[in-house]
Amino acid sequence: MISEILPSAFAVARATGCVDTLGLTERAGAARRVVLLLVDGLGYDLLPRAAQSSPLLAEVVAGRAGILDEQMCALPSTTPTSVVGLGTGRPPGEHGVLGFTLNIPGTDRVLTHIQWATDPDPATWVPVPTVYSLAGEPSAVVLPAMFHGSGLTRAAYGGAAFFGLGRGDDHVVAVGRALDAGASLVMTYTSRVDTAAHTYGIASPQWAAACRSAGELIERMLAALPADAALIVTADHGGLNVPPEARLDIAADPRLSAGVRVVAGEPRFRHLHTVDGARHDVHAAWSAVLGSHATVLTRDQAVDSGMFGPVRAEHLDRIGDVVMVSNDDSAVLASGHEPDKVAELIAFHGSATHVETAIPLITFGRD
Secondary structure (H helix, E strand, O other): OHHHHHHHHHHHOOOOOOOOOOOHHHHHEOOOEEEEEEEOOOOHHHHHHHHOOOHHHHHHHOOOOOEEEEEEOOOOOOHHHHHHHHHHOOOHHHHOOOOOEEEOOOOOOEEEHHHOOOOOOHHHHOOOOOHHHHOOOOEEEEEEHHHOOOHHHHHHHOOOEEEEEOOOOOHHHHHHHHHHOOOOEEEEEEOHHHHHHHHHOOOOHHHHHHHHHHHHHHHHHHHHOOOOEEEEEEOOOOOEEOOHHHEEEHHHOHHHHOOEEEEEEEOOEEEEEEOOOOHHHHHHHHHHHHHHHEEEEEHHHHHHHOOOOOOOHHHHHHOOOEEEEEOOOOEEEOEOOEOHHHHHOOEEOOOOOHHHHEEEEEEEOEO
């Protein structure tokens, strides 16, 4: 699971109390430091297609470079949930980031985690420590400078030194600076593959170019690594294209909008908060309209299914009264509840299909 990756990577760096449940120490060989690169959106099932644009990824898929393993992200399969799960080593029910957006209990507000500043307080919203703060080894994160001090950064990376990437800065040079500053583990991130998928679609020329760029970044990082450092590459989720005919809109179907007070989550994983007394009617209506295209659950059913892992009592109200999980290539848009640009996206993720939840774990060790 994605929650096991960071403790296992810290174990390569001989961090006290971090257990290598994934066997990365053996794969890393003689390495004593780690660079962990997260390629947003580069799901395990997408690797063969991405390899058509990247010679290095082609070598990985063929078994001639690095060591490729398959891991899984948690649900929902979305960036905020995954990066906080990675950073805390906990499942969503424990860390509390249970969706791309979430209703703030007791209000009609919806928190968009990638735009989160200080309200709600990150220490309260995510009431568990990060692996960085517990590992006992110096660590750093290399991220776009605009993320410095954000709620998501504090929740996912608290305890690590922050190295900001400005526009035009060399990513590899910035990682080198973090290593030179004494970090035993450096976590870094690139979003190009996911951005291209959302905007242009998976397998588009733009997506292929983004995969080529990701492969080149990995090659450059490998070439610049110190002799005692391993490179581990992973992702936060995969994704799939959603065709126009597979899209519904809550605003266009009164059967879907009736009784719904707040819509959160994202098009393939919806949290629906209902008006008083409407939960069962909303559950029945969404089940009837979506049929086999989605699994529709009450909050209790969703929690009992274990999809979030154990759920802390204070996080229960963040889960919708009704939860929708897409089963195929469909999506439910929410015009009026989310930015109009969401409906313009081509590829999506968030649900429980293998192409969304399977992620690669590629270890480039040292002899």
